[in-house]
Amino acid sequence: MRDDDGPPAGPPDAGGPEVPLDPPDGPPQRCRDVRLSLSAAADGEDAPVGPVERGEHLGTCAACRDWAARAERVDRRVRVAPALPVRDRTDEVVAAVLADGRRRDRRPSPVRAGLALAAAAHLVVVVPALVVADAGPDVPPHAARELGVFNLALGVAFAVAAYRPSRAPGLRLPTGVAAVALCLLAVVDAALGRTTVAVELPHLASLAGWVLLCVLVRRGGGDGPGPGRVDVAAAVPAGRPPPGPTARDDRDAA
Amino acid sequence: MDDLTRAAVAAQRGGPAELAALVRAGYPQVWTLCAHLVDPESADDLAQESYLRICRALPGFRRDAPARTWMLAIARRTCMDELRTRVRRRGREQLAAAPPERPAPVADDPPFAVRSLLARLEPERRAAFALTQLLGLGYDDAAAVLGCPPGTVRSRVARARTELIRHAGGAPEEGHESDAR
Numbered sequence: 001m002r003d004d005d006g007p008p009a010g011p012p013d014a015g016g017p018e019v020p021l022d023p024p025d026g027p028p029q030r031c032r033d034v035r036l037s038l039s040a041a042a043d044g045e046d047a048p049v050g051p052v053e054r055g056e057h058l059g060t061c062a063a064c065r066d067w068a069a070r071a072e073r074v075d076r077r078v079r080v081a082p083a084l085p086v087r088d089r090t091d092e093v094v095a096a097v098l099a100d101g102r103r104r105d106r107r108p109s110p111v112r113a114g115l116a117l118a119a120a121a122h123l124v125v126v127v128p129a130l131v132v133a134d135a136g137p138d139v140p141p142h143a144a145r146e147l148g149v150f151n152l153a154l155g156v157a158f159a160v161a162a163y164r165p166s167r168a169p170g171l172r173l174p175t176g177v178a179a180v181a182l183c184l185l186a187v188v189d190a191a192l193g194r195t196t197v198a199v200e201l202p203h204l205a206s207l208a209g210w211v212l213l214c215v216l217v218r219r220g221g222g223d224g225p226g227p228g229r230v231d232v233a234a235a236v237p238a239g240r241p242p243p244g245p246t247a248r249d250d251r252d253a254a
Numbered sequence: 255m256d257d258l259t260r261a262a263v264a265a266q267r268g269g270p271a272e273l274a275a276l277v278r279a280g281y282p283q284v285w286t287l288c289a290h291l292v293d294p295e296s297a298d299d300l301a302q303e304s305y306l307r308i309c310r311a312l313p314g315f316r317r318d319a320p321a322r323t324w325m326l327a328i329a330r331r332t333c334m335d336e337l338r339t340r341v342r343r344r345g346r347e348q349l350a351a352a353p354p355e356r357p358a359p360v361a362d363d364p365p366f367a368v369r370s371l372l373a374r375l376e377p378e379r380r381a382a383f384a385l386t387q388l389l390g391l392g393y394d395d396a397a398a399v400l401g402c403p404p405g406t407v408r409s410r411v412a413r414a415r416t417e418l419i420r421h422a423g424g425a426p427e428e429g430h431e432s433d434a435r
Contacts, residue, residue: 039412043386045393045404070419077422078387081368084289084297086282093277093302094270097309104310 030057031064038068042075105165111215115162118209122155125202136199154178158209161216168216179203179210255317262321266312277305283322283389284308284329290372290384291333300336304329323398326389330381330399337377374421375414382410383418 027035034057037047041054049057058065128134130148133141157175161168186200255263258279265276284304289297307328315324372380378400385396386407393411397404 035416036409036412039415040393040408043393043411045408067416067419070422071415074415074418074422075387077371078368083388084286084294084369086285087298088278088281089298089302090274090277090281093281093305094274096302097273097277097305098270100306101309 027063031061031067034058034061034064035067035071038064038071042071111212111219112162112165114212115158115209115216118205118212119155119159119162121202121205122151122158122209125151126155150178154206154209158213161213165216168213172210172213172217175206175210175213179206183207256320256322258325259317259319259321262312262315262325263317265309266315273309280308280321280325281305284325286389287326287329287381287384288333290369290388291330291377291381292336293373294369296336300332301329304332307332320395323391323395326385326391326399327401334377371418371421375417379410379414379417382407383414386411 033049034054037049037054040047041051047054058068126148128148129144130152133144136144139147154175157171161171182203183206186195186203189195190197190200258276261272261276261279264272281301285297285301288300288304292300304325308325311328315321372384375383381400382396385391385399386393391399393404393407396407400407
């Protein structure tokens with residue numbers, strides 16, 4: 001692989017101001033290429049300049065011979081340097097991770113509040129339909145109860161997800177089927193004149209609940225014994241660590 | 255699938271025991287990277303913070319990727335954030351604590367100053383050098399950690415070597431070189 005380290009006429013590296021291998025008045029291009037290749041070869045990696053050409057150049061260039069000798073010495077020093085002693089902090093780290101997961105699961109969020117609201121909206125529909133068997137003038141009593149059960153299930157699902165975000169992933173598919181199908185059928189039947197938009201509007205609460213649930217899943221949800229399952233997005237791009245008790249807080253003063 | 259990746263997959267669904275196994279398997283490397291990218295005094299905190307981020311991201315970990323580069327990439331970002339914070343803080347406090355233009359050559363003591371040598375490298379080079387020379391990653395893996403092409407790793411490592419030669423150059427060496435910069 002001989003990618004982007006060709007002639008450093010421009011900065012060869014992505015990001016960060018790279019200073020050339022040597023000062024501007026430093027070695028000519030060929031020397032830089034050879035040193036780059038010596039370095040790569042020392043690590044057993046592909047080198048742009050092959051061993052024969054490197055040897056030829058070293059035969060004629062004292063500066064590169066010197067570089068090679070010094071680089072070898074630096075490498076040796078790095079190799080023989082004792083590794084830094086790592087303390088076993090498994091228990092502390094595990095405790096911190098678990099505490100982090102719990103803290104994040106307790107943290108209120110607009111998404112969870114919205115889910116709770118969607119749950120409440122469904123349960124409001126349930127009470128009259130299930131208990132009084134009344135879901136409007138055109139709905140037979142037993143159909144009203146069945147409608148009630150349907151909304152009860154959706155409402156409970158949203159409530160569970162709001163209360164325990166870690167359970168949201170498993171609820172995404174069934175609530176999605178219900179919410180999306182409800183809305184599609186509402187549109188179709190409204191178009192066919194079998195129902196009116198006004199009557200079907202409450203289904204938007206199902207759709208909204210499902211969307212919020214998906215948002216929650218995307219951010220991860222988390223609690224319980226497993227590692228915290230929150231904020232996949234926050235961990236991947238460079239973001240500041242969330243405020244909270246970490247080992248640093250304990251020792252920062254020191 | 256390597257052991258660390260297996261541990262990561264197990265921890266995705268497991269409880270504290272699986273999590274502890276993942277910590278035990280990956281902590282030394284994460285800690286070592288933090289120690290070299292920032293400093294050993296901060297490495298405990300940074301490695302722990304890295305693990306918090308690793309575990310938050312764990313649900314999104316795809317098992318077809320090696321966990322090692324994935325975890326080290328998160329650790330590296332944690333360190334970069336810390337370095338950025340320090341730079342900001344230093345700026346705020348108006349401490350003219352910029353590193354001296356020409357640091358004194360490093361002593362050749364036995365506990366040796368590989369670390370203080372490395373500390374003089376510019377962060378991107380230090381990361382490339384530490385990953386390939388101290389953690390033993392190949393250029394491809396290091397590139398995955400750093401999020402850059404392998405060729406960039408190659409030139410960063412070469413530049414790091416040149417810089418190290420320069421920094422170590424002040425110490426008297428075996429003496430068959432004429433040009434001590």
